[in-house]
Amino acid sequence: MAKTIEEINEKIQQGKAVVVTAEEIIDLVKQKGVKKAAQEVDVVTTGTFGPMCSSGAYLNIGHAKPRIKLGGGRVYLNDVPAYAAFAAVDIFIGANALPDDDPRNKVHPGEFNYGGGHVIEELAAGRDIRLIASAYGTDCYPRKRLETWINIQDLNQAVLFNLRNAYQNYNVAVNLSDKTIYTYMGVLKPNLGNANYSSAGQLSPLLNDPYYKTIGIGTKIFLGGGIGFVAWHGTQHDPSVLRSENGVPRRGAGALSVIGDLKQMKPRWLLGISMLGYGCTLAVGIGVPIPILSEEILTYTAVTDGDIFAPVVDYANAYSNLKPDILGEVNYAQLKSGKVVIQDREVPTASLSSYSRAVEIAETLKEWILSGKFLLTEPVAPLPGVESGITFKPLKERPIAE
Amino acid sequence: MAVSKRIVLHFPRRLVDRPIVSRLVKDYDLEFNILKASVTPEEEGLMVLELSGKQANYDKGIRYLTESGVKIQSLSQNVIRNEERCTHCGACITICPTGAFEVEPLTRRVMFYDEKCLACGLCIKACPPRAMEVHF
Numbered sequence: 283m284a285k286t287i288e289e290i291n292e293k294i295q296q297g298k299a300v301v302v303t304a305e306e307i308i309d310l311v312k313q314k315g316v317k318k319a320a321q322e323v324d325v326v327t328t329g330t331f332g333p334m335c336s337s338g339a340y341l342n343i344g345h346a347k348p349r350i351k352l353g354g355g356r357v358y359l360n361d362v363p364a365y366a367a368f369a370a371v372d373i374f375i376g377a378n379a380l381p382d383d384d385p386r387n388k389v390h391p392g393e394f395n396y397g398g399g400h401v402i403e404e405l406a407a408g409r410d411i412r413l414i415a416s417a418y419g420t421d422c423y424p425r426k427r428l429e430t431w432i433n434i435q436d437l438n439q440a441v442l443f444n445l446r447n448a449y450q451n452y453n454v455a456v457n458l459s460d461k462t463i464y465t466y467m468g469v470l471k472p473n474l475g476n477a478n479y480s481s482a483g484q485l486s487p488l489l490n491d492p493y494y495k496t497i498g499i500g501t502k503i504f505l506g507g508g509i510g511f512v513a514w515h516g517t518q519h520d521p522s523v524l525r526s527e528n529g530v531p532r533r534g535a536g537a538l539s540v541i542g543d544l545k546q547m548k549p550r551w552l553l554g555i556s557m558l559g560y561g562c563t564l565a566v567g568i569g570v571p572i573p574i575l576s577e578e579i580l581t582y583t584a585v586t587d588g589d590i591f592a593p594v595v596d597y598a599n600a601y602s603n604l605k606p607d608i609l610g611e612v613n614y615a616q617l618k619s620g621k622v623v624i625q626d627r628e629v630p631t632a633s634l635s636s637y638s639r640a641v642e643i644a645e646t647l648k649e650w651i652l653s654g655k656f657l658l659t660e661p662v663a664p665l666p667g668v669e670s671g672i673t674f675k676p677l678k679e680r681p682i683a684e
Numbered sequence: 685m686a687v688s689k690r691i692v693l694h695f696p697r698r699l700v701d702r703p704i705v706s707r708l709v710k711d712y713d714l715e716f717n718i719l720k721a722s723v724t725p726e727e728e729g730l731m732v733l734e735l736s737g738k739q740a741n742y743d744k745g746i747r748y749l750t751e752s753g754v755k756i757q758s759l760s761q762n763v764i765r766n767e768e769r770c771t772h773c774g775a776c777i778t779i780c781p782t783g784a785f786e787v788e789p790l791t792r793r794v795m796f797y798d799e800k801c802l803a804c805g806l807c808i809k810a811c812p813p814r815a816m817e818v819h820f
Contacts, residue, residue: 331771333812393809468775469810476778553771555812565771565813620777620787633774634812637792 464559
């Protein structure tokens with residue numbers, strides 16, 4: 283039955299491709315069995331929408347008259363510092379950047395109302411952004427100061443370039459201490475008061491392709507409401523973690539680095555958010571199509587929330603002190619039921635990623651493919667798999683002697 | 685018929701130092717639970733009450749408050765979810781002490797039941813996209 287991506291693309295162009303979401307495929311496989319479903323279905327679409335901190339965007343703002351060299355100078359976008367260490371007018375804004383005068387956690391928990399993620403959202407929304415820059419001045423770039431409104435429409439390039447997105451599985455965060463803690467996994471109430479998770483589970487891209495058999499460098503994806511590509515494996519990519527018999531990682535594992543034209547993206551899928559007591563970040567929407575090239579690949583896409591296990595981690599101690607201890611494992615069906623049992627106690631659960639938005643992304647990508655405007659790409663190189671031996675190492679800290 | 689409603693009272697400056705709410709008990713046989721009370725720098729008073737009693741007494745009590753010069757609003761008019769910003773993630777669900785947020789099991793969308801809301805404000809900063817707003 284083996285199909286090729288080329289054959290699937292021909293069917294897409296002829297309007298004959300069968301496309302279903304990673305949620306729909308579950309029932310389809312139950313009804314028809316793997317063999318029949320694999321013959322019928324050409325593409326399974328996945329989706330995820332949640333906070334993805336290692337996100338950012340680079341901009342080329344065009345040259346001012348007279349010219350200014352921002353590289354080596356300082357640049358602020360709506361008071362949020364951007365990285366200016368490239369050529370004259372290329373800058374990078376990271377999702378976690380904060381205005382210099384933000385009080386941060388001076389009064390704990392800090393609010394973090396506006397940061398780099400919000401600037402990226404406002405750029406995508408087409409709103410004007412205030413750019414203030416200072417430079418040291420050179421013979422060829424004499425100007426030392428620039429204050430101007432910029433708008434994404436006028437920029438030469440505005441490119442979303444995220445170092446680590448779409449994590450393949452993630453911790454369930456709890457708090458064993460007797461004080462409320464404020465984390466990137468949300469507000470965690472004392473004494474196991476709540477458990478927060480962040481994954482689209484059965485809809486999540488890499489959980490539907492656990493061994494990266496179809497998703498690779500060059501894979502075309504839904505990114506922030508526009509079209510993007512997988513650029514590389516994500517930072518902290520960790521394919522060698524503990525896996526279930528179905529191949530699904532039981533810990534945070536693989537990740538994607540993605541890139542795409544910010545000018546096509548929409549704030550509905552790229553939203554600046556504030557984590558109380560932690561900082562600013564960006565909620566990113568990603569959808570990846572999985573070509574059904576074999577029965578094996580189809581079997582992976584039929585994974586259900588009940589088949590995917592995540593570790594429960596104490597963020598008051600084990601996480602912050604980099605201890606490997608976990609309090610047990612729970613699956614996403616249990617997490618989505620609203621409560622899980624941890625240490626013999628019933629703990630209410632909440633999600634930080636939006637499952638309803640993940641469904642919307644998988645549906646949107648399905649529509650794009652069915653309409654013939656989105657063709658699949660052949661990866662140009664695979665992501666490092668289990669055999670690569672790549673692991674996620676801690677810092678080898680070597681104190682510097684005085 | 686008994687009623688129980690959550691209301692927001694705005695006291696003008698001239699009423700801030702008068703015993704007004706206590707007369708709801710004495711003269712109108714109503715019970716109240718104070719959910720929030722404050723006096724602003726402009727010396728206007730704000731009180732969020734759960735007020736309960738017989739319908740006829742409740743209506744008379746409300747008339748008394750209005751005639752005294754107190755402005756009254758229903759609490760649910762003050763707590764608003766910005767639907768543009770809400771992503772239906774669910775971070776609010778375990779934060780809310782009264783269970784005013786619930787996931788709709790089929791769509792996985794987060795429902796906000798404003799009649800359960802006490803306007804405590806805990807969800808405002810715990811909401812990552814800052815979709816919850818309280819206006820008094």
